[in-house]
Amino acid sequence: MTSAAPTLPAATTTTTTTTTTSGTFTPTFPDLASVPLLLFNKQADAFEAADAAWASWEALVASADAGAPRAVLLVVSAEDAASGRRQFAAAELASFATHYLDRVTPTARHYYEIIREARPCRLYLDVEFKPDELGEPTHRGPALVDAVLLHVARELRDALGVLVSREHFLVLDSSTPEKFSQHVVLHLPDERLFSSNAVCGALVERAVARAKGAGDELAAAIVDLKVYTRNRAFRLLYSSKFGRTAALEPARECARRFFRGVDEDSRDGALRLFRDSLVCPLGAAGPLPRDLVLEGADALLGGEPPSAPRALAADSAAGARAPRASSMTHGASPFPLLDEFIRRAASRAPGPPAEIREWSRSGSTLVYGIARNRYCERIARQHRSNHVFYVVDLAGGQARQMCTDRDCRGFASAPIPVPGGVLPSASAWEGAASERLSRWVGTR
Numbered sequence: 315m316t317s318a319a320p321t322l323p324a325a326t327t328t329t330t331t332t333t334t335t336s337g338t339f340t341p342t343f344p345d346l347a348s349v350p351l352l353l354f355n356k357q358a359d360a361f362e363a364a365d366a367a368w369a370s371w372e373a374l375v376a377s378a379d380a381g382a383p384r385a386v387l388l389v390v391s392a393e394d395a396a397s398g399r400r401q402f403a404a405a406e407l408a409s410f411a412t413h414y415l416d417r418v419t420p421t422a423r424h425y426y427e428i429i430r431e432a433r434p435c436r437l438y439l440d441v442e443f444k445p446d447e448l449g450e451p452t453h454r455g456p457a458l459v460d461a462v463l464l465h466v467a468r469e470l471r472d473a474l475g476v477l478v479s480r481e482h483f484l485v486l487d488s489s490t491p492e493k494f495s496q497h498v499v500l501h502l503p504d505e506r507l508f509s510s511n512a513v514c515g516a517l518v519e520r521a522v523a524r525a526k527g528a529g530d531e532l533a534a535a536i537v538d539l540k541v542y543t544r545n546r547a548f549r550l551l552y553s554s555k556f557g558r559t560a561a562l563e564p565a566r567e568c569a570r571r572f573f574r575g576v577d578e579d580s581r582d583g584a585l586r587l588f589r590d591s592l593v594c595p596l597g598a599a600g601p602l603p604r605d606l607v608l609e610g611a612d613a614l615l616g617g618e619p620p621s622a623p624r625a626l627a628a629d630s631a632a633g634a635r636a637p638r639a640s641s642m643t644h645g646a647s648p649f650p651l652l653d654e655f656i657r658r659a660a661s662r663a664p665g666p667p668a669e670i671r672e673w674s675r676s677g678s679t680l681v682y683g684i685a686r687n688r689y690c691e692r693i694a695r696q697h698r699s700n701h702v703f704y705v706v707d708l709a710g711g712q713a714r715q716m717c718t719d720r721d722c723r724g725f726a727s728a729p730i731p732v733p734g735g736v737l738p739s740a741s742a743w744e745g746a747a748s749e750r751l752s753r754w755v756g757t758r
């Protein structure tokens with residue numbers, strides 16, 4: 315095995331200690347007095363240390379309160395400030411942040427987050443161009459990035475039924491006059507995550523294809539599609555590449571959301587920004603928390619067109635503890651006649667009158683979540699706990715009942731014709747869509 319090459323003294327006092335072949339790693343929660351950051355020559359050793367630390371921590375809290383905070387164990391790589399030699403470390407987030415923000419000289423920060431294979435992560439983008447190659451000056455960069463993000467937002471809306479605005483994107487910048495360079499990290503509503511960076515890559519690829527289709531060749535050209543490979547190293551906030559001085563900093567035009575009330579110069583502000591800028595906010599070790607992962611997105615990997623109803627079914631099937639499907643809006647839709655038609659259609663006997671609990675729209679598909687009445691055509695009776703929902707094809711003028719029950723997955727009832735007088739006009743639902751998007755476009 316590779317010998318460990320610690321550049322910092324290990325903790326002198328320990329609470330739990332896991333001995334690995336490469337050295338001693340101590341997850342400290344939340345003891346910040348000592349920072350046990352061990353460096354390894356091989357990435358695999360850092361993975362092993364992170365996994366071992368996770369296991370020991372799990373054992374420690376197994377009997378503790380279930381509400382105990384989740385451990386966040388990062389795997390980072392670092393380029394030695396003198397030689398540029400790359401090493402790897404496993405570290406608990408708070409300890410690492412203390413080390414990184416307080417003890418490492420800013421000019422010596424050449425650190426990268428390792429986005430481990432098949433770990434939940436935020437959608438991220440690497441956008442860059444050289445003015446002489448693209449034929450555009452660097453100051454055009456932010457407008458081009460906005461165009462890219464608009465296509466990403468539209469793809470999220472159409473493929474997954476998720477609505478995001480400009481404010482959901484955290485943008486970091488390390489541009490120089492010679493090269494425009496930004497990193498973007500998306501915070502989904504409810505802070506949902508993607509199950510892997512491969513899924514992010516599939517979505518971004520579709521967004522780039524979309525940009526090209528819309529004639530937005532320049533926007534498509536600045537997106538680096540090679541950053542979604544396995545165990546990808548992605549530069550950390552405040553770090554520069556070895557041999558360079560341009561560090562990633564929050565972009566001036568970045569969403570106010572991330573700066574509102576945040577004093578970047580304060581310790582707390584810097585720590586919060588650091589956490590928000592991570593691609594893997596849950597770290598690189600530990601099990602996949604399915605309840606935090608955006609359902610339905612994995613279908614993007616197979617090239618299979620995902621459907622809003624299936625995403626909804628999977629969300630609701632996760633049980634009462636699962637957060638509300640982020641794409642659903644509570645209460646009535648903007649289409650009262652259609653609401654009433656669906657409410658009546660769902661009020662099946664024997665059962666109480668149905669109520670519209672929530673709705674969402676993606677393209678020409680409108681989905682209604684139903685409350686009170688749980689009659690499912692597949693079993694020809696009321697479900698005990700699972701809700702039913704109705705999917706309306708606005709263009710085709712028909713509705714079908716579907717169901718969140720696991721056994722009913724994929725089931726759709728016989729079509730129910732929706733009278734023309736009840737259907738909203740195409741211009742009405744296109745209008746509702748553009749209304750939501752205008753917040754977006756308005757920021758450009």
Ligand SMILES: [Zn+2]
Pocket residue numbers: 690691692693697716717718719722
């Ligand atoms: Zn059912």
